[in-house]
Amino acid sequence: MEGFNFSTEVSVRFAETDAQGIAHHASFVVWLEVARVAYLAEHAGGYLSIRAEGIEALTTEVQLAYRQAAYFDDRLRIWTRCVDLRGARFRYEYAIERGSELIAEGSTSHATVDAISRQPTRIPAWFVEAVAKAES
Amino acid sequence: MEGFNFSTEVSVRFAETDAQGIAHHASFVVWLEVARVAYLAEHAGGYLSIRAEGIEALTTEVQLAYRQAAYFDDRLRIWTRCVDLRGARFRYEYAIERGSELIAEGSTSHATVDAISRQPTRIPAWFVEAVAKAES
Amino acid sequence: MEGFNFSTEVSVRFAETDAQGIAHHASFVVWLEVARVAYLAEHAGGYLSIRAEGIEALTTEVQLAYRQAAYFDDRLRIWTRCVDLRGARFRYEYAIERGSELIAEGSTSHATVDAISRQPTRIPAWFVEAVAKAES
Amino acid sequence: MEGFNFSTEVSVRFAETDAQGIAHHASFVVWLEVARVAYLAEHAGGYLSIRAEGIEALTTEVQLAYRQAAYFDDRLRIWTRCVDLRGARFRYEYAIERGSELIAEGSTSHATVDAISRQPTRIPAWFVEAVAKAES
Numbered sequence: 132m133e134g135f136n137f138s139t140e141v142s143v144r145f146a147e148t149d150a151q152g153i154a155h156h157a158s159f160v161v162w163l164e165v166a167r168v169a170y171l172a173e174h175a176g177g178y179l180s181i182r183a184e185g186i187e188a189l190t191t192e193v194q195l196a197y198r199q200a201a202y203f204d205d206r207l208r209i210w211t212r213c214v215d216l217r218g219a220r221f222r223y224e225y226a227i228e229r230g231s232e233l234i235a236e237g238s239t240s241h242a243t244v245d246a247i248s249r250q251p252t253r254i255p256a257w258f259v260e261a262v263a264k265a266e267s
Numbered sequence: 268m269e270g271f272n273f274s275t276e277v278s279v280r281f282a283e284t285d286a287q288g289i290a291h292h293a294s295f296v297v298w299l300e301v302a303r304v305a306y307l308a309e310h311a312g313g314y315l316s317i318r319a320e321g322i323e324a325l326t327t328e329v330q331l332a333y334r335q336a337a338y339f340d341d342r343l344r345i346w347t348r349c350v351d352l353r354g355a356r357f358r359y360e361y362a363i364e365r366g367s368e369l370i371a372e373g374s375t376s377h378a379t380v381d382a383i384s385r386q387p388t389r390i391p392a393w394f395v396e397a398v399a400k401a402e403s
Numbered sequence: 404m405e406g407f408n409f410s411t412e413v414s415v416r417f418a419e420t421d422a423q424g425i426a427h428h429a430s431f432v433v434w435l436e437v438a439r440v441a442y443l444a445e446h447a448g449g450y451l452s453i454r455a456e457g458i459e460a461l462t463t464e465v466q467l468a469y470r471q472a473a474y475f476d477d478r479l480r481i482w483t484r485c486v487d488l489r490g491a492r493f494r495y496e497y498a499i500e501r502g503s504e505l506i507a508e509g510s511t512s513h514a515t516v517d518a519i520s521r522q523p524t525r526i527p528a529w530f531v532e533a534v535a536k537a538e539s
Numbered sequence: 540m541e542g543f544n545f546s547t548e549v550s551v552r553f554a555e556t557d558a559q560g561i562a563h564h565a566s567f568v569v570w571l572e573v574a575r576v577a578y579l580a581e582h583a584g585g586y587l588s589i590r591a592e593g594i595e596a597l598t599t600e601v602q603l604a605y606r607q608a609a610y611f612d613d614r615l616r617i618w619t620r621c622v623d624l625r626g627a628r629f630r631y632e633y634a635i636e637r638g639s640e641l642i643a644e645g646s647t648s649h650a651t652v653d654a655i656s657r658q659p660t661r662i663p664a665w666f667v668e669a670v671a672k673a674e675s
C-alpha cells in the first residue's frame with residue numbers, strides 16, 4: 132500500500148468474533164499490537180531487545196476507524212509504519228486490508244519509560260536509526 | 268464528573284492485565300462497551316431493545332487517550348455520555364477515573380444499520396428522545 | 404447451591420460473545436478467575452494479600468463442562484468453593500447458574516510458588532485457615 | 540509428536556500475557572480453537588464447510604493441564620488430533636510444545652447441532668471420513 136513499506140498478516144480467530152457475526156472492534160487493537168511486534172522483529176531486533184535495555188514502550192493513544200466488517204477466518208494484511216519519533220515518544224500508523232479492500236485505518240502513540248522508575252526515557256539512538264532505515 | 272450524568276464501574280480483571288503489570292490497553296475498549304450497555308440499560312430499555320427493532324449499532328470509530336496506568340483489581344468509574352445523534356450516526360464520550368484520578372478519556376462513533384440488509388437505518392425516535400432526556 | 408457457601412455474579416459482555424451468538428467458551432475461564440478473586444476478597448484478604456507475601460498462585464489445570472449456552476447480557480451466578488489444600492496445591496470447584504438453570508460446571512487446580520524463584524512454596528497457614536473457615 | 544499427525548503454530552501475543560509475566564491460562568483455550576480451525580482447513584474443507592451444511596459444532600468440554608509457563612513471543616506448536624467421533628459428538632486432543640518442551644496438554648469435546656433448531660444432528664459422513672483419513 133502506498134506509503135507503507137511493511138505489512139504482516141493475521142487471520143480472524145473465531146474467539147475474536149462477536150454476536151453480530153463480525154470481528155469485535157476490540158480485536159483490531161490487539162492486531163495492531165501484533166503488527167508492531169512483527170515490525171520490531173523485522174527492523175529493530177524485536178520488542179524484547181527494547182525491554183532488554185530496561186525500557187518499556189507504553190501505549191498512550193489508540194485511534195481506529197472501521198471501514199468494513201471483518202469476518203471469521205478472513206485473512207487481513209496490516210500495513211504498518213513508525214513515524215514521529217521524538218525524545219520519548221513515537222507513533223505508528225496502520226491500514227488493514229482484506230485483499231485490496233480497506234477494512235480499517237488507525238494509529239497508536241507510545242511513550243518510552245524506564246522499566247523500573249516509570250519515568251520518561253529517550254528512545255535509544257539505535258532504535259531511531261533502525262526505524263529511519265525501515266521507513267526510508 | 269463535570270458534563271457527565273451517567274457512570275458505571277468495572278474492576279480490572281487479572282486476565283485484563285499484561286506482562287507490563289498493567290491493564291492492557293485493549294481492555295479499555297471492552298470497558299467502554301460495558302459502559303454503553305449500562306447506559307442503554309439505564310436510559311433506553313437496554314441494547315436488546317434496539318436489536319429487537321431489527322437494528323444493529325456498529326462501531327465505526329474508537330479513540331482512547333491513556334493518562335495513567337490501571338492495575339489489577341483497580342475499581343474504575345467510567346463516565347459516559349451519548350452525543351451528536353443525527354440520522355444513522357451517534358457518538359459516545361467517556362472519562363475513566365480511579366477515585367478522583369483521570370485514567371483515560373475516549374470516544375466511540377456508531378452507525379445504526381438494518382440487521383438483515385446491513386444498510387444504514389435512522390436511529391429510532393424513541394432512542395433519540397431517551398438520550399435527550401438522559402443528557403438534559 | 405447445595406455444597407457451596409460462596410457465589411459472585413457476572414454479566415455476559417458483548418465482547419465475550421462469538422459468531423455463534425453465544426458466550427465464547429474461553430470467556431468462562433476468565434469468569435472462574437473473577438470468581439476466585441471475589442472469593443479471596445471475601446475470605447482471605449484478597450489476592451493481593453497473597454502476592455504481598457511474595458507468593459504467586461499459578462493455574463495448573465482447568466476443566467469446564469458446558470451444559471447450556473449463555474447469551475449476551477445474561478446474569479450468571481458463579482458458585483465457588485476452595486478444596487483439597489495440601490502443601491503447595493489447592494483446587495477450586497465451580498457451578499455456574501442462570502437463575503436456577505445450570506449453565507456450566509468446572510474446576511481449576513493451582514500451585515503456590517515463590518514469586519522470585521518460581522519454586523513451589525507451601526500455602527501460608529493463614530490462607531488454609533481462612534479457607535477452612537469459609538468452607539465450614 | 541508420537542500419536543499426532545497434525546500440528547500448527549501460534550506465537551504468544553503481548554495481549555495474551557498477564558501481570559504474572561506469563562501467557563494467561565485462558566489464552567490456551569483460544570489457541571486450541573485456532574488449532575481446530577487449522578486442522579479442519581487441512582483435512583475437512585475448513586470450519587466454514589461444516590457451517591455451510593447448517594451445522595454448528597458446540598464446545599461441550601474443555602480440559603487443560605499446564606506443565607510449563609509460556610512467555611511473550613514464544614513460538615508454540617499445537618499438536619492436534621480428532622478422536623471418538625460418534626453420532627453427534629467428537630473430541631480433540633492436544634499437546635502444546637515449545638521446541639521439544641511440553642508446555643500443556645488438553646482436550647475439548649464437541650457436539651454437532653442444527654444451526655437453526657439447536658437440536659443434536661449427526662456428524663456428516665464426509666467429515667467422519669475426512670477425520671478417519673487424517674488420523675490413519
